[in-house]
Amino acid sequence: MSKWVPVALADGLKPGGVMRAVVGDQDLVVWRTTAGAVNAWNNRCPHRGMRLSFGFVRGDRLACLYHGWQFGADSVCRYIPAHPDLEPPATITATVYGARERGGLIWVSLSGEGEPDMPDIAVHPVRSLAVDVAPGDLLAALRGACFPVSETWQAGSGTFSHEDLGEAVVAIDGVDGDARCRLVAAVQPLPDGRAMLHLLVDEGPDDGPHDGPAAALKLRLSDWAERLRWFLENPQATSASWTPVLVEERAA
């Protein structure tokens, strides 16, 4: 099985960052060297079983929190602090899984075969958000979603088209008058049956991450993602304000 799973926004894991991800029933540590390379391993130190996701990065090595054992990017143990002069046996390793950065996302694969099912497009991160629905239901909602294309967008206006960029990624193009915007949403199955939504936006030429319009856009889309979550988690509730999914899609 060569399935690649999006586990985070690439921007969410900074150089030197460490995080945990669960794929199927496999517990993973995902971490980035200070130079920026992403790695995904079995989340267990071979010494005393401590979860490596509690560890810390020093340069191009991940260190276990428990005893400070350091592992190189190839997962081979390079340093045991209790014995500074010892060259650790090359047999002390973690289990290495596939890790890639593509389309603004971090992808992992237990087999490491093939490539993530998504074109390597340039997009900007918005946020990640866990939604208490099945991944398939979240994908279906995204394939019928509408969103505030511009600051002046009104519910019910604009036209929206949807395109699968991969098995777990949906692009939503919105046009409203002169305004146009493309959302990219990736769905990660969580071990408890919920789904993680990783949201990105293609806002055209990058004007830098901190300029006014970009920040306002991200805030608007972040609010939209929360609205989508509320809508999906409360299917019986009737809201007086607009729904983030096209009405005909909800009925379908």
Added chain:
Amino acid sequence: MSETVEKKDPARDEWYAVGISADLRPGEARETILVGEPIDIRREPGGAVIVSKSDGRACPVRERYGHVWTSIGAPDHDLFAIPEADQEGRVLVDVGAVRVRCSPLRAVENFLDIAHFPYVHTDILGAEPQTEVVPYKVHVEEAGDEVWATKVKFFQPQAAKSAEGGIVTDYKYRVPAPTTAILYKTCPPRPGEWDVITIFVQPIAEDLCDVWPWMALFDEDNSLAELIHFQQMIFLQDRSILENQVPKLLPLDPKMEIPTRADMTSVAYRRWLKRRGMTYGAQTAAA
């Protein structure tokens, strides 16, 4: 034969601390779980402590080292001795329980470990770059069938509440029972004596335990509250490790986890458990 003859079981036929003696006043009772079995502990108005199972059967009781000890089986030995408990001038400290979602055996093994001090108890019991664990001695004392580690030395920035500045601390470790560990360490105000710090681990389930630290110290400067606070802080740091070790049960198969020289005590402890057939809280086959 009218009496039920129960099979010997190393986990059941052992003494365990199940509460602080001083916390159980005459007429008071508390319920707890020991090795998966609910038990009821109460102090009679006359002062005697009675421990009973849910079917009313009485369990053996000892009151020692600040705690109430009992067993849900039939121990063929008495509670181990801690001679220092009766030594003049020591402050005896009942620290109180810390509940940990881990195997009772993992809790003991962590207590026997020094190499984690610079990382888990940073700037208190250890600090980089003084991370080296120099060779020490480990043996199983045949008389009492106890695991001992001696001649252990480690640099500590603040070895005890009474320590000022960093010192190289001498240690001895003693495992008198599968879920009890005793640590003897350099006593800053009284050279030549050893401070005694123990953990009495009460197994609730194979992956859940109450840890009852207890201390017998020479310390005239710190209040009881300060001593308790120091020890609780240390143990809460350990808990963040213990609840994140995988698997939760302690692997007794040597292929499951790779030790190094610093882990000699841990290796001896695991072998000793295996030899005694103490598998409650242990994983015996590779997963």
